[in-house]
Amino acid sequence: MTVKKLCITLMLLAGPSAAMAETPKDILSAYSAEAGSGYVPSAERGKSLFLKDWGVSKDMPNCAACHTKDINASGKHVTTGKTIEPLAPAANPERFTSAKKVAKWFKRNCNDVIGRECTAAEKADFIQFAIKGGKA
Amino acid sequence: MKRLAILILSLAGMGLAHAEGHNKMAVPDNVKWKTECGSCHIAYPPKLLTADNWRKLMGGLNKHFGANAELDAKDNQDILAFLERNAGSGERYSAASLRITDTPWFRREHREVSPNEWVHPQVKSRSNCSACHQNVARNIWSERDIRMPGGRRMGDDDDD
Secondary structure, three states, rough: HHHHHOOOOHHHHHHHHHHHHHHHHHHHHHHHHHHHOOOOOOOHHHHHHHOOOOOOOOOOOOOHHHHHOOOOOOEOOOOOOOEEOOOOOOOOOOOOOHHHHHHHHHHHHHHOOOOOOOOOOHHHHHHHHOOOOOOO | OHHHHHHHHHHHHHHHHEEEEEEOOOOOOOOHHHHOOOOOOOOHHHOEHHHHHHHHHHHHHHHEEEOOOOOOOOHHHHHHHHHHOOOOOOOHHHHOOOOHOOOOOHHHOOOOOHHHHHHOOOOOOOOOOOEOOOOOHHHOOOOHHHHHOOOEOOOOOOOO
16 A cells, blocks of 8 residues: 555545534634624523523423533533533533534523523524623 | 644544443433533433433423423434434333333332431432442443542542
8 A cells, every 4th residue: 555545545534524524713703604694692691591491391491401611611411420521612612513412402501491492593693602601 | 743633633542541440320422412411410321311211301301300401303303313323222111200210220229328418418319320439421420430529539449
């Protein structure tokens, strides 16, 4: 195997994730667009969504039940005790870099905590809040 | 060049060799299973439930022991196929509740754990294997690697 061939092979192996990399801003833009033309996401509304007690789940009344009130801090799953990495991209660069993963977790967590799926506007607001590092 | 290729191959191989180790919990590597089933708790070895149990469990991920753990249809199918291929068989590995901790195998294996140890704050839940099994991240379940939260160690009996 030549060096060139090996390099190509390694690039192909590493390639897909690099090629499909998305940024928090890409994902924010997609949800904003889905929320309606001219929608301006609000970190302030994102913060309220995150901190509100929804009264749906006994164990998970709000997002902070697992994520803590500080989105720059690590959290802990309220049932299993597993560590959850910070939500803010500044504290955890992997956060909001896969649209598929983001959609999966919004669906699960909104259903658990709020009792319904979140709207595109709510998702955009929350991501805005996270990108701003928790400053509304 | 050949040396580099061999080095890469052996690095990749080490992970596998290590995971295979010495016990029946060994499973073929499967990234999707490990990532998805391992995001809220460790990815429990497929052998610990029957194929029928796994089918029921994967069919109800929207209500997964109190949490929504839904996957998209493709990922669900792929993971279920992997679980079915590597599932346990027989009553020992079966529980109507679909909880591994309710199977006869689990109950027997953990019969020496005292009620106080189960409710220890560092244990919290029976699903929290790593509270006592120190090296589950490397898929090592030997009794020699057990440290109870109070510091108690198990005997050096072999796993069964």
